[in-house]
Amino acid sequence: MSDSMLKIQNLHASVEGKPILRGIDLEIAAGEVHAIMGPNGSGKSTLSYVLSGREGYEITEGSVTYKGKDLLALEPEERAGEGLFLAFQYPVEIPGVPNTTFLREAVNAVREYRGEERYDALKFMKVLRARLKELGMSDEFLKRAVNVGFSGGEKKRNEVLQMACLEPSLALLDETDSGLDIDALKAVADGVNALRSPDRSFLLITHYQRLLGYIVPDKVHVLARGRIVESGGPELAEKLEAGGYAGYLDETEAA
């Protein structure tokens, strides 16, 4: 296997004392795209929040190594600086902050962390316009406040734009396909595909197989009851689409 990007070992996490993740093991190599699929309540979003450092999750056991570092010891902004990016399932609206300002602050914060020079406003606009062009996006919503009044599709595309600007090493996409019509889904998938590269890894978290028709993963994992219960190639997603998650649930849950 090539260089390890992310290595999760026996990860256990609780929310308010209730165990959600119950021993996750997962390794992603540089340049690989993995998908985690699972039914509602299996712990998919918890995994993305634990990896990005959101408060309110207690790690009770296990470890996460990201590019050789102890990921769990880092603050959320340090993780971003180290190249971790989470595309939110529900991108947050921030009234009063223009999208351009937000993107510039984010890019400069990450550049500072990496010991690079901050962009001035002019230089940043040049970089931003180049990214927009690569993604085939118009600049009309840059002036609007972050995600305020954005359609579901616009919010998700804004996540992809942020990802393109921040140039992460590992991108987690949490249910990026939820709530999107087919055109928006294709646009988002095209954006992600454009960013695929040998030194960038992706972890797609999704309920449905639909997204994986557009972003073909190297590996697919099934998450159920807080554990990865099966792993395989892209064909596993198709099997799930046909058979559903029933086979992975407890009898009580399936009932």
Added chain:
Amino acid sequence: MGDAPPLARLLDARLVEEGAAALPGAGLPWLAERRKAAAERFRALGLPHRRLEAWKYTDLPRALKDRDYLPAQRQAPASLDAVPALTGDEPLARLVFVDGLYRAELSRAATGSGSLPDGVRLLPLAQALEREPGLLEGRLDALTGDADGADPQLALLALNAALLDDGLVLLVEPGVAVPGRIELVQLGGLGERPVFHAPRHLVVLGEGASATLVERILGVGPTGGLANAVTELRLGKGAALTHLRLQEANEAAIELATTFGALEAGARYEAFALTLGAALSRHEIDLTLDGEDAEVALNGAYLLRGRQHGDTTTRIVHRVPDTRASETYKGALDDEARAVFQGLILVERGAQKTDGRMLNKTLLLSDKAEVDSKPELEIYADDVQCAHGATAGEIDADALFYLRSRGLDQRRARALLIEAFLAEAIESLSDEGLREPLLARVRAWLQKAGEQDRNETEGGR
């Protein structure tokens, strides 16, 4: 005479003893009479106290306890070196007051210098009283001169009427548009001993006249003074006044200000108040809309920390049909700071089609900060549109995490969210050129907050 011995002593010193001769307009019988009547009223009323509904949340007697003040002196040394320019362009005129008293050598472009158009009179109040008292006779007695002035709310007006010492007088003839902003700068805190001053400002705009007034209150020294200012506004038919007020007094000062006035038909008053300074401040605005189509837009932002106390109290009376009022006040409170917002929209019988809106939102940055918000509607007409709202809360945790997940550290993320929250109020200002200086002050305040946090963190290591 109750609960204000230091101020009562000051009244005695200034009005009964030889001090009276030092007050401007000492030789004017009508003024002397007003001062005496007002002093008697203040003695009878005493300081406003918490048993009065309108002063429930601001304990003025307690703030003034054990404090003593001297009358202001005109010789306190001062310069404008420490005063940053508000914007890139110079104001049309600037009147500078030190401890409330006019200083010609720091001011510029008063009437006669050529930069003010015909039909505009701009001069300090004391000078007007000395040189052309006719200009002011009958114009300083509103509210404080009436016979039934037993309302305890009027105590501070009475105190000001008794001791008024200087201020800005702006009289604009009908149809004249003042082609630039007029700055009123109050420098305080310079002397060795705390002083009391009673500024009285008068702005009268004739029919169709317009002006922009920017009032800047700056604590340039550390001494904590007491200001009890009164501003009277008279806006004629279709007149328009934009009034910016930046209160940056030092943290020992007590800043009391009352703005009262009346708008005739079609007049418009747009005000923005930024409250950053003073140990205790109260800014009271009391306006009546006397003519159809009159409109007020009152907006403001308050940023307080430490143990600062900032009170904004507004009262808008709609007397006739088809008038509009909108208010948006937003603030951020850190440490043990406390803000008070009391807003009353009163719609009189027959004032149909009134449109009144009031909003007060506060961010609490510490669990010891407090806001008391009391928006009130009192409506005696049946065909009106009035609404009010108030919120208080912490910074949105989801937004904070979103920003941090994009690389912004906690401090920067908080600052960005607070700035955005307050910018919403600042962006209501129709003159875009005046927004930037307000935002710059907000950023400076946030910067200071960040430095404090950093020091505390480092100190704890």
